[in-house]
Structures are given as C-alpha cells and as structure tokens.
Amino acid sequence: MPNSSSRTANALASPWRIALSPTGNTGDAFFRGLMFSAALLVLIIVGAMILALAMKSKLSIAQFGFSFLTSRQWNPVKGEFGALPFIYGTVVSSAIALLIAVPLSLGIAVFLVEQAPYYIARPITSLVELLAAIPSVVYGLWGIFVLAPFLRVHVEPHFARWFGWLPLFQGSVTGIGLLTGGIILAIMVTPIITAVIRDVLAAVPDSQREAAFALGATKWETIRIVLVNGAPGIAGAIMLGLGRALGETMAVTMVIGNRPEISASLFAPSYTIASVIANEFTEATQDLYLSSLVELGLILFLVTFIVNGIARLLVWNVTRKSGATA
Amino acid sequence: MTTALTRADRQRRVTNAVMTSFTALCTVFAVAILLIIFAYIAWQGIGSVNLRFLLDSPHPVGEGGGIGNAIIGTGVLLLLATLLGMPVGISVGVYLSEFGSGRFAVIVRFVVDTLTGIPSIVTGVFVYAIIVVPLKHFSASAGGVALALIMIPIVARTTEEMIKLVPHSLREGALALGAPQWRVTLGVVIPAAASGIATGAMLAVARVSGETAPLIFTAFGSRFFSYRLDEPIASLTVQIYNYAISPYDEWHAQAWAATLVLMFLILLINIVVRFFTRKKF
Numbered sequence: 166m167p168n169s170s171s172r173t174a175n176a177l178a179s180p181w182r183i184a185l186s187p188t189g190n191t192g193d194a195f196f197r198g199l200m201f202s203a204a205l206l207v208l209i210i211v212g213a214m215i216l217a218l219a220m221k222s223k224l225s226i227a228q229f230g231f232s233f234l235t236s237r238q239w240n241p242v243k244g245e246f247g248a249l250p251f252i253y254g255t256v257v258s259s260a261i262a263l264l265i266a267v268p269l270s271l272g273i274a275v276f277l278v279e280q281a282p283y284y285i286a287r288p289i290t291s292l293v294e295l296l297a298a299i300p301s302v303v304y305g306l307w308g309i310f311v312l313a314p315f316l317r318v319h320v321e322p323h324f325a326r327w328f329g330w331l332p333l334f335q336g337s338v339t340g341i342g343l344l345t346g347g348i349i350l351a352i353m354v355t356p357i358i359t360a361v362i363r364d365v366l367a368a369v370p371d372s373q374r375e376a377a378f379a380l381g382a383t384k385w386e387t388i389r390i391v392l393v394n395g396a397p398g399i400a401g402a403i404m405l406g407l408g409r410a411l412g413e414t415m416a417v418t419m420v421i422g423n424r425p426e427i428s429a430s431l432f433a434p435s436y437t438i439a440s441v442i443a444n445e446f447t448e449a450t451q452d453l454y455l456s457s458l459v460e461l462g463l464i465l466f467l468v469t470f471i472v473n474g475i476a477r478l479l480v481w482n483v484t485r486k487s488g489a490t491a
Numbered sequence: 492m493t494t495a496l497t498r499a500d501r502q503r504r505v506t507n508a509v510m511t512s513f514t515a516l517c518t519v520f521a522v523a524i525l526l527i528i529f530a531y532i533a534w535q536g537i538g539s540v541n542l543r544f545l546l547d548s549p550h551p552v553g554e555g556g557g558i559g560n561a562i563i564g565t566g567v568l569l570l571l572a573t574l575l576g577m578p579v580g581i582s583v584g585v586y587l588s589e590f591g592s593g594r595f596a597v598i599v600r601f602v603v604d605t606l607t608g609i610p611s612i613v614t615g616v617f618v619y620a621i622i623v624v625p626l627k628h629f630s631a632s633a634g635g636v637a638l639a640l641i642m643i644p645i646v647a648r649t650t651e652e653m654i655k656l657v658p659h660s661l662r663e664g665a666l667a668l669g670a671p672q673w674r675v676t677l678g679v680v681i682p683a684a685a686s687g688i689a690t691g692a693m694l695a696v697a698r699v700s701g702e703t704a705p706l707i708f709t710a711f712g713s714r715f716f717s718y719r720l721d722e723p724i725a726s727l728t729v730q731i732y733n734y735a736i737s738p739y740d741e742w743h744a745q746a747w748a749a750t751l752v753l754m755f756l757i758l759l760i761n762i763v764v765r766f767f768t769r770k771k772f
Contacts, residue, residue, distance in 0.1 A: 196673030197590060203582030204599045207647070210640065211602055214613070217620045272517025280511060281518075289518060291765060296525050298761050300701025302728045303750050306735045307528055310535075310743070352524060359521075383507040405608065412610020414704040415732060439612050439704070446616070446708045462616040466609060473608035477601060 214466065222460035224453055233460065239425040239441075241449070246457035248464065250425040254343065254435035258417060259410040261347025261431070266355045267403055271392075273355070274362035279388050290363070297356035305419030308349045313340035313420055316348070321432055332429040339422075344431040346421035350413055354406040361405055361480060365398030366391060368484050401479030408472040412465055414439040438465045529754075536751025539744045545752070549714045549730070552739045558749045560716045564631070564725035565753075567718060568710060569700055571635030576642035577692055583643065584650025584688075589676055591651070600651075606644040614640050615705035623709060631717070631724035634710025638699040645698060649691025653684045690764050697760040701753065703728035727753045 225233065225246060236247025273293060277286045317340030328334045369391050377387040392399065422434020423444055438461050449455040496504075543557055550556030587600055618637040623629055657680050665675040681688070703726075706712070711723040712733065727749055734746035 190671070192673045193671050196676065200582050200586035200590060203579050204586040204596070206579060207583055207599060207603055207606070207643065210643075211606065213621070214609075214617045217617055218613075221620045269517050269521065272514040273521055276514035276518045280514060289522060292522050292525055293518075295758075295761065296521065298697060298701075298757055299528065300703065300728060300753065300757070302701070302703040302732050302735070303528075303532070303754065306731060306746055306750055307531065309735060311527075311531055355521060383503050385507040385510040386503070388510070408608045412608075412612065414610060414612045415728075419732075419735060439610055442612050442616060443704055443707055446619070447711075459616060459620070462613050466613045469609055469613075470605055473605045474601070476608070477604045 215463075218459055218463040218466060222456050222463050224456035225460045228453060229457075233457070234464075237427060241445070241451070241454050244451070244453060246453065248438070248457075248461055250427050251436050251438045251441050251461060252464075253427045254346075254421065255411055255437040255439070257343055257431075258346040258350055258421065258435065258437060259407060261344065262350035262354055262410045263403065263407060265348065265351035266358055266406055269351070270355050270358035270362055270402070270406070271399070273359045274366055275388055275392070277359075278363055278366040279391065280384070293356050293359055295356075296352065297360075301353070301413060301415040302419075304349055304353055304416035308345060308416055308420040312349060313345050316340045316345055325432075333431050336428070336430040336432050338432055339434070341420060341422045341434055342430075342432050343421065343435045346417045346435070346437070347431075349416045349420055350410045353413060353416060354409050357409055358402045358406040361402035362395070362399055365395040365402060365480065365483050368398070369394045395483060397479050398483030401476045401481075401483070404472055404476030404479065408469045408476060411472065412439055412469045414443050418443050438462075532747065532750050532754055535744070535747035536749075539748035540751055544745075544748060548716055552741055556745070558727065558730055558745070558752065560713065561725040561727045561730040561749065562752070563716060563718070564710070564713065565700060565727045567631055567720075567724060568634050568638055568706070568726055569696055571632065571720070572638035572642055572699055573692075573696060575635060576639030576695075577646060579639075580643040580646025580695070581650050581688060581692075583647035584654060585676060585681070587647065587651040588654040589672075589680070603644045603647050607648070610704070611637075611641055611702050612704035615707065615709055618705065618709050626721075628721075629709060629711035629723040630721050631710055632720040634706050634724065634726070635720070637705040637709045638702060641699050641702060641705065642695045645695040646692055649694065650684075650688050653687030653691060654680060656687065657683045686767060690767060693760050693764050697757050697764075700760075701728060701757060703732050707732075 229236070229246065233246065233248050234252065235249055236245070237249045238245040238247045239250060240246075277290055277293075281289065317338055321334075321338040321340065321344070324334045325338060373390055373394055374387050377390045382390070417437050418440040421437060421440060423436050423440060424434040425436045425441070426433070428435070442458050442462055442465075446455075446458055449458055543555070545557060545562065546559040547555070547557030548560040549558070583599070583603065587596055587603075590596065591600065614637050618633050618640070622633040622636060626633075661679055661683060662675055665679045666672070670678070706726055706729050710726060710729070712729040713723045713725040715725075717724050731746050731749045731753065734742040734749070737743070
C-alpha cells in the first residue's frame with residue numbers, strides 16, 4: 166500500500182479531527198459495543214434458524230418421530246411423509262459428484278501449484294474460479310438442454326451396453342436422473358474444492374519439496390509427498406465440496422427427474438432434499454405437509470452445518486499452522 | 492553418464508510423465524467445460540436479446556414479451572439485500588479483525604465460516620417461517636432479507652481478511668497521535684482497506700444475484716412491473732427457472748436470453764473486481 170500514509174493524513178485531517186478529546190473512552194465503548202452486537206447478531210441468526218425450523222417442523226416430528234427418516238412413502242394425498250427417498254437421492258448424487266470432482270480438483274490444484282509457471286497458473290486460476298460464479302439456475306438450464314441430451318445419446322447407452330450387468334446401469338436411458346444430477350454437481354463443486362486444495366498445497370513448506378528433490382525424487386514423487394503433507398486440508402476441501410453438493414438446489418432440481426423413488430439404477434429419476442423443498446413448498450397446503458418439508462430443511466441445515474464445521478476445522482488446522490511459521 | 496536406467500527407474504519416469512500430464516489434462520478439461528458453457532449461453536441467448544426484450548414485461552406464449560420487470564426486480568432485491576446485509580457484514584468483519592482475539596470471536600469466526608456453506612434454500616425456508624407466514628403473503632422485502640442473510644457471512648469474512656492486510660504501524664501511528672480506537676478504525680483502518688472491502692462487497696452482490704432457491708417462496712416472482720416492497724417481485728433467476736421448466740420453445744429461448752443478461756451482469760462485476768485487485772496485490 167504505497168499511498169496509505171497520505172491517506173492516513175487525509176483521514177485524520179477531516180472530518181474526524183473536530184475534537185481530539187482525551188476522553189475517547191465512551192466513544193470506544195460505544196463503537197466496540199456496536200461491532201460486538203453485529204457479531205452477536207450472527208449467532209442469534211443461527212440460533213433463530215434452528216429454533217424457527219424446529220418449531221415449524223414440530224407437527225411432523227410429533228407425528229412420525231424417527232420413522233420419518235426411514236419411511237419410503239412420500240404421499241401428500243394420503244398424508245404419508247417419509248424422507249428416505251430424498252436422503253438416498255441427496256447422498257447418491259453427492260457421492261457421484263465427489264467421485265468425479267475430487268480427482269479432477271486434485272489434478273487441477275496440483276497443476277496450478279506444483280507445475281504451471283506463474284503466467285499460466287494465474288489466468289487459469291481466474292477461469293476455474295469463474296466456474297463458481299455461474300449461478301445454479303444457469304447450470305440447470307445448461308443441464309436440461311445440453312448435458313442431459315448429450316448423456317442420453319452419447320454416454321448412457323454405452324454404459325448400459327458395457328456395464329449393463331450391474332444394477333447401477335440398468336433401466337431406460339432418458340438423460341434425466343441421478344447420474345446427470347451427480348455430473349452437474351461435480352462441475353459445480355470442482356472450483357470450490359480446487360480453490361481450497363490450492364491454498365492447502367501452497368501452505369506446504371518448500372523445504373518438503375526441496376528435500377524430496379535432493380533425494381532424487383521425480384516431480385510426481387515430490388508431489389505425492391506434498392499431497393501427504395496437505396492431507397488433512399485436502400480432506401477439509403472435500404468436506405466443503407460435500408457440504409455444497411448436499412445443499413445445491415436449482416441445478417439438481419432441473420435435471421434429476423424429481424420422483425420420490427429409490428432405484429438401484431443411476432439412470433433412474435430421483436429426488437433430493439433440497440429439490441423437494443424447492444418444488445413442493447409453495448404447493449404444501451396442509452399443515453402436516455408443510456411441516457414435513459420444513460423438517461427436511463432442518464435435517465439439511467444440521468447435516469450441512471456439521472459437514473461444513475468439520476471441513477473448516479480441518480482446513481484451519483493446515484493453513485493456520487503454516488501461517489504461524491511464515 | 493553411461494549407466495543404463497534400471498527397470499525401476501524407467502518405471503518411475505513413466506509414472507512421472509503420465510501423472511504430470513494427467514494434471515494438465517484435468518485443467519484443460521475444466522477450462523473447456525467453462526468455455527463450452529459460456530459459448531453455448533452466448534450462442535443461444537444472443538438471438539433473442541434486443542431492446543424490447545430488455546424493457547418489456549412477460550407476455551403469454553406466442554406474443555413475445557421480455558424481462559424488463561425481472562431486471563428491475565433483481566435490482567430492487569439486490570439493493571435491499573445490500574442495504575440490510577452490508578452494514579452488518581462489514582461490522583462483523585471489523586469486530587473479528589480489530590477486537591477478535593478472544594474465545595467469543597473464535598466462535599463467531601467459526602459460525603460465520605460455517606454459515607457460508609449453509610444451503611440457500613434453507614435460508615429461504617427460514618425467511619418464509621419468520622416473515623412470509625406472519626405477513627401471510629410473499630413480498631420483495633422477504634426476498635431481500637433472504638439475500639441479505641446469505642450476504643452477511645461472505646462480506647464479514649472478506650472484510651476481516653482485507654482489514655488484516657492493513658499494516659499495524661498505521662494503527663499505532665494514529666493511536667500515538669492520541670486518536671481513540673474507534674476513530675482509528677473508522678478514520679484510518681477502514682479507509683486504508685476500503686477498496687478491498689468494496690471488492691468483497693461486490694463479489695457478494697455478484698454471488699447473491701445468481702440465487703434462485705431462496706427467492707422461490709419469499710419474493711416468489713411476478714409477471715408485472717413492481718417497485719413495492721410489500722408485494723411479490725420478479726427476478727431474473729426465478730424467471731429463468733420458470734421459463735426453463737416450461738414446455739414452450741419460445742420461453743426456452745427467452746430463458747437463454749435472460750441467462751445471457753444475468754451472466755453479463757455477473758461477469759462484469761467479476762472482471763471489474765479482478766481488474767482492481769490485480770493492481771493492488
């Protein structure tokens with residue numbers, strides 16, 4: 166910051182110069198209290214979220230109890246509400262996403278930190294980050310009209326032909342279903358996982374690399390050592406991606422088919438927790454229906470809060486340590 | 492130099508070559524997907540974007556219509572979210588960087604970080620429960636609150652990071668001149684970090700401008716021009732969603748055109764921000 170000293174002078178000159186009273190303590194206490202109350206407000210918001218979601222889902226919790234999580238029946242007309250199909254759809258689509266996104270992100274991050282020269286790494290980093298700037302609904306639009314038809318014609322038939330003996334790849338090929346949802350999610354979480362892994366790798370001290378090279382290790386062997394060093398942080402990055410994938414709504418809603426069924430096939434339409442809330446919330450006229458949807462929201466909130474919490478602790482651990490030695 | 496490579500050495504070299512090419516391939520793949528998506532949006536959208544489309548409100552199928560009301564709606568929602576979320580977010584960031592050494596601050600930092608990962612649809616459900624239900628109708632203000640809640644943690648963390656970059660000598664200098672701490676923070680530290688804070692704020696605006704899920708049952712959407720905060724209001728994202736899942740080709744084309752407009756807005760913010768931060772660091 167080259168011009169900060171002149172800025173300081175300006176800033177002190179006016180309008181803050183009016184009275185340089187020595188009794189600034191009241192002002193300090195007031196200012197500190199104001200900032201503190203903003204920080205407190207964040208905690209209050211989180212508390213209010215849990216409280217409001219819990220209160221609104223009381224009806225459904227009282228009615229179904231624990232069986233809400235294990236029942237496969239979701240039939241608003243009959244007043245039956247079970248969350249299992251949505252839990253299944255959410256978990257499987259996120260798993261597919263991570264299966265694709267984790268190796269991809271590791272590759273990109275390693276390339277950017279360990280291999281690419283600065284003048285290549287810099288623009289590529291910006292481009293990969295732009296993937297994260299694309300709104301969910303735009304991914305959904307692209308998924309419906311580009312990805313789903315592509316998978317239906319060029320990918321899923323081949324899977325069905327070669328791996329059709331697996332229950333995973335049986336059934337009709339429509340392009341709309343778990344696999345498409347998982348692939349869209351993979352594209353969406355890749356920039357997030359990549360960005361965190363990049364930070365983690367950059368935090369691994371150079372002495373590790375130099376030691377490996379000095380022992381005659383190849384580039385790849387050195388990278389493996391760096392990866393082992395950053396393992397907890399990489400785990401945190403993956404958890405962050407998982408948290409995002411679990412709660413991602415619009416793009417998945419648009420390509421997953423929205424049918425509350427559990428099918429072994431990845432081609433079959435499915436439904437996620439976030440999607441059912443998005444689709445049915447405004448239609449839910451009965452109290453129990455609405456309450457069940459809010460309970461799904463509560464489950465999603467708690468799960469993503471825990472997943473993100475673990476992720477943050479893992480990432481903090483790695484990046485803080487290097488920050489202390491740097 | 493005549494020592495022949497052993498079998499193991501040759502294998503190591505092959506592994507090295509394969510893996511280092513694999514990483515490059517991953518990168519090329521990701522960039523290719525980005526370019527394909529952008530190219531497709533531009534190709535599909537450009538045909539339907541014209542002045543009438545940008546200014547008109549939606550019409551029934553077959554009669555054209557546009558996204559003028561949605562552009563205004565998104566503007567109203569973003570303005571409201573910024574007014575509500577920005578002061579809180581910046582204050583939290585200031586607290587964390589200037590007073591944030593105790594246990595309470597660690598908890599707040601953790602909660603703020605975790606909050607950025609909470610699905611936006613859950614925020615929508617929350618705002619529905621606390622605002623839409625008591626008022627008994629969807630409203631622009633509910634949508635603005637939902638977006639503000641999403642904005643707060645993002646702004647708080649970037650503000651904290653940016654303020655931490657301000658050198659301690661500046662604070663010490665101002666304190667040595669006899670200024671109380673609040674004046675040091677407001678008059679010296681925040682101005683010194685102003686461009687960084689503005690960058691974070693703009694990125695937060697870009698981020699929430701693409702949100703759809705928290706708006707579906709708060710701001711709801713509308714087919715008419717509206718500036719009122721107590722009535723449902725249209726937004727670009729909800730409009731894109733409604734058109735995308737409709738069965739009409741004409742509306743699909745409009746969805747692509749609206750997407751092009753939205754992406755233009757988001758890219759513009761991102762590029763401007765990148766341009767300014769590049770100069771600074």
